[in-house]
Amino acid sequence: MNKKKEQLLTLIFVILLAALIWLAQNYFDKYLIRILNLGFIYVILAVSLNLLFGFTGQFSLGHAGFMAIGAYTTSLLILPVSQKEMIYLIEPIIWPLSILEIPFIIALLLGGLFAAIAAILIGLPVLRLRGDYLGIATLGFAEIIRVIANNIPQVTNGALGLKGVPEYTNLWWSAGFAVVTVFVIKRLISSSYGRALMAIRENEIAAETIGVNLTYHKVMSFTISAFFAGIGGGLLASLLTTIDPRTFMMFLTFNVLIVVVIGGLGNLTGTIISAFLFNFTLEYLRPIENGFSLIFFSVPKIPGLRMVVFSIALLLVILFKQKGILGEFEFSWQRIAQIKNSLISRTSEGGEL
């Protein structure tokens, strides 16, 4: 398959996706649209975490922290001035935030930018060290972000959080950014830089003796990952319309981590599927928390039962399918053509018998 043909197929794919989104945005019910939005946002979050964890081999527990930075930045910049005057009950909001109100896209990008800057500040000292300190450092970082959010009410409105964030996030935004995220990260990992990241994952000592600057490449991967986490956080804030420090607790990082592991470390296609699978299952399993009865016994109302289901699924994947739901398969037009050809040759062979 040549390049031109692949580009054409990609173009057709994007147009089809756009048509689907138009259809969904206009004709699907609100509930379904919301799940799809969450699905796309999780694509952004999980693909970006996979860049760091799956492709670079660096374990971080700070995704929720970067999301929080993106979410607060975006919300504070798009909240209408009148709304800001209303919700800041503990202390009035400081200038110039009190009068700022900027376009959604710029607010989102700034959210990503601030998250990226935070990543550089943490990454530079921590990623210089040998060994797995990033997990611990990022765990601390995410908690610090929450504590800060709780304690500067003149900026974040403290524990009361931000209410009435304009609901700009729709499928165009969430899917659009999901496509950009996947595009950028796919391009990155299939470039020479991506090979360097995977070399670090495979063997740090080998990587550095063939000239890979460990700190530079790790910080780069961490920063890009945080940038998209920040964007994802901003989109989430404008979807939920209400955020407070509790929105960004540890479990949010775990959710993203579950999606990554189920989708497959180092597998983008699997991660994308897993992001939607996670959000749909999460919604459609909601009824089981209200109690149900099986033939012989009845299960009482147990809040949080859904997460038990996911934990079991996670365990099964770790035990039996370490490479994620798709195994080695990764989408590419070439791969699809191969599969098509092998199917055709198999049926034609069958015909000859």
Next chain:
Amino acid sequence: MTLLKLNNVTMRFGGLTAVDSFKLALKKGEILGLIGPNGAGKTTVFNMITGIYSPTKNSIYFRDENITGLKPDIIAKKGIARTFQNIRLLDNLTVLDNVMIGVHLHLKSSLFSAILRLPGYVREEKSLYTKSINLLERVELGDFAYEKAGSLPYGKQRKLEIARALATNPELLLLDEPAAGMNPQESQELVNFIRQLRDQFNVTIFLIEHDMKVVMGLCERILVLDYGVTIAEGIPQEIQNNPEVIKAYLGVDVVNA
């Protein structure tokens, strides 16, 4: 011309002196051997030269430049490449990728132009690819380009590790026990292969080896380490007949026995 110079370099790990006042002047174009019993400190010498350890005492000069304490990737960029005693390939990547990573350090395009696939990057990537494929063909691994490195048979993994080192376009190549685990026929092939490398790639070679046939057949000069101390230095015949060396290897004093 002296390519690499170590001035009485010492490496201590706590109370253990792994390498004691190691002296070396490596001439451009030569093949030098480093031998000695297990635990003599041979690998430690390589680790100091490639920046994995920083010597406790004194300095290392490469092309008259002090490289002591520089990070391994910087030293690689200056033109020193190596292989490892326990092979360190990127097992889950293809044979081709293993070599292409070796060329990454010469990449000039920015991350930005790599992601946007700007013409400059595309051109560079193409030339990296051609260089890597050529290199693989020269070392007779061309047929395995798209297989996973970890799935290659042992002997080919050793060869690939050498190819990856060559991809960085080094002036000095350090080989840590390249013949380990090879049968006599394979190690004879290796001797020819390494000799070819030196001539074709114009590299200076410094190698650690236990297989005496390989060492004697290949090296123009040999250094012998024992408990971190250099106990002999000379051409192969001299080393073979040196009583100190025989004693170190056999643990008996041949002269007095």
